[in-house]
Amino acid sequence: MPRPATAEAEIAEELAVVRPALLPAYREALPGARAAVLTRLWRGLTHDPLPWVTGREDTRSGVVLRLADGRRLxxxxxxxxxxxxxxTAVRLDGTEYDDPARLMADLAVPHSGSLAGELAHSTASLALSRAGQRGxxxxxxxxxxxxxxxxxxxxPFHPNCRSRPGFSVAEQLxxxxxxxxxxxxGLLPVPAGECLVSGVWPEWLRDGERVLVPxxxxxxxxxLKGAGASAREGTLAAHPLMALRTLALPDGPHVKTALSARLTSSVRDISLGSVAASAVLSDFGQAVAERTDGLLCITRxxxxxxxxxxNLTALLRESPEEYAGPGERAVPIAALQAAGLPRSPTRLARLARLALTACLRLLDLGVALEAHGQxxxxVLSPDGEPVRLVYRDLADLRVSPARLARHGIPVPDVPDRMVTDDPVVLRRKLFGSLVAGALAGTAGSGAALRAALEDAVRELPRTPDLAALLDGPLPxxxxxxxxxxxxxxxxQWAELPNPFRFGPG
Incomplete structure (x- = not known):
């Protein structure tokens, strides 16, 4: 059965115009991209608490989900x-699907149509991304x-892993x-009196009484369109990072820009509250990081x-390279495998031990990091051993006044959404990002994650937070x-099988 006109076809048509040499590699990448997105979607369908999934049966050959309308997936x-x-394929009432967008559309549950469109775009954009890495x-x-x-x-686990709606092929490239x-x-000049500035905005991004906003x-x-965006004063050449809206200057800091587009789940603006709190958060982060005895540094x-x-905000942040010594490399955990570093069980266990030691110490102090792989x-030594951690982007951490008070640490003046004493919220923030995200994504399988964690926790203090990680499901x-x-x-949260009891044995 021929495929109808989809995001895959639309991207192919645009690619034929703007980068025709990439078209064959794009077409070759499509089946793998469908499988990659379907794998992530199937994980969500089988583990998220979806209201229209009324039952689950584990069989020798797989999993059967019973839907509220009587169908079987x-x-x-x-x-x-x-x-x-x-x-590579799942079956809905006996019909096989290898296309995640078609599957979601035919599930016909609330809001599945809009998600189907996002999945189609994620698949096509992922194929384009994979094609761009050839050679x-x-x-x-x-x-x-x-x-x-x-x-x-x-x-590594989001079905919208490459969804970039609103970006043409030319813009993705x-x-x-x-x-x-x-x-x-672009550098947009704005009168200084009309700007909220936190920290020190440098002179090289000022023009007299005007602030130059990247x-x-x-x-x-x-x-911005007609909001004076064309009246820019020069440009900054920069290299985009994983976050897309954050870019590295060749010999300077990282620049986080406003980019009001939906990437994976949500539109990520830099809120006015985040700008106002940025200097306080930065100082607070530096202070609590000092209590990890050098295991973890936080970029200023x-x-x-x-x-x-x-819609018109920007933030300057230290490059993590500032925390790497001679011969060392500061590598995002999400990039370890993508950059071709070997998946060594020993080094993964050392990484897990380092990360859990530092992050659980901060959690005990009253700071839950959003420690995902981005x-x-x-920081890797010249021979590839993990020696310390660097954390960036404090906008989504959580702080506990009660825990901070036990350690004599003042509560910083941060937005209310960051403040909670609820241990469930604090543990979800850390464990959901670090263990279910960064470490799981690096391990690549439940068995590898289990082995790394079992080795990592042997010498850790048995705190209530560690007990929650060892004994309960993983958020x-x-x-x-x-x-x-x-x-x-x-x-919203799912509960995954505890990695310490995952699989046989």
Whole structure:
């Protein structure tokens, strides 16, 4: 049966015009991209608490989900910690599906139509991203952005791992880090009296009484439009990082720009509250990091500016390279495998021990980091051993006044959404990002994650937080459920099988 016109076909048509030489590689990448997105979707369907899944039966050959309308959805046994493209087809009432977008459309549950469109775009964009990596060669990355640009597949567990709605093919090629472009950030002059500035905004981004706000070209073209975006004063050449809206200057800090597009789950603006709190958070982060005895460093926010709207904001942050010594490399955990570093069980166990030691210590102090593979970096010695961690982007951490008070640490003046004493919320924040995210994504399977964690926890203090990790299910964001619940604010959660008891044995 021929495929109808889809995002796959639309991207192929655009690609034939803007980069025809890439078209054959794109077409070759499509089956693998469908399997990659279907694998992530199947993980969500089998583990997220979806209201229209009324039963689950584990069989020798796979899993059967019973739907509220009586239909049956069948597929292979899912490893919730696997990162391969292992699910190539599932069956809905006996009909086989290898296309995640078609499957979601035919499930016909609330909001499945909109998610089907996102999945189609994720599949096509992922194929484009994989095609763009062809011919990269074996040269090892040197600069920080080169490590990040090796991450092709995006989020290891989100079915919208490469969804970039609102981006044309030309824009994906021009701005997507995996395509290794140099992006010219515009510098929009705004009277200093109209700006909220936190920290120190540098002189090289000022023009007399005007503040020069770095503006992403996509934001200028699609969001700011007639808001003076064309009246820019020069440009900054920068290299896009995994976050797309954050870019590295060749010899300077990282620049986080406003980019009001939906990437994976949500539109990520830099809120006015985040700008106002950035200097306080930066100082607080530096202070608590000192209590890890050098195991973890937190990059400083140098300055932040908002020109009256979340659509026109920017933030300057230290490069993690500042925390790497001679011969060392600061590598995002999400980039470890993508950059071709070997998946060594011994080194994975050392990484897990380092990460759990540092992050559980901070959690006991009263700080829960959003330590996913993009925010958390590991500094590797010249021979590849993990020696310390670097954390960046404090916008989504959580702080506990009660825990901070026990250790004599003042509560920082941060937005209310960051403050909680609820241990469930604090543990979800850390364990969902670090264990179910960064470490699972690096391990690549439940068995490998289990082995690394068992080795890592042997010498850790038996705190209530560690007990919760050892004994209960592992919290993970219910990413598929969240995309099917557009009217529900905030995170929703799934409970994954405890990795310490995963699999046989």
């Amino acid at each position: 069948e597929g292979p046994v899912p490893d919730p910690y696997a990162t391969d493209d292992g699910v 990269l060669g074996g040269r090892a990355p040197v600069r920080d952005w080169e490590w990040e640009q090796r991450v092709v597949d995006g989020h 021009a701005y997507g880090p995996e395509h290794r472009p140099v992006v010219e950030l 503006v992403h070209p996509w934001q200028a073209a699609h969001v 926010t140098l300055g932040a500016v908002a020109a009256g709207s979340p 925010n958390l970096l590991v 993970a964001k219910a990413l598929t459920l969240m995309r099917l619940s557009p009217g529900t604010a905030g995170d």
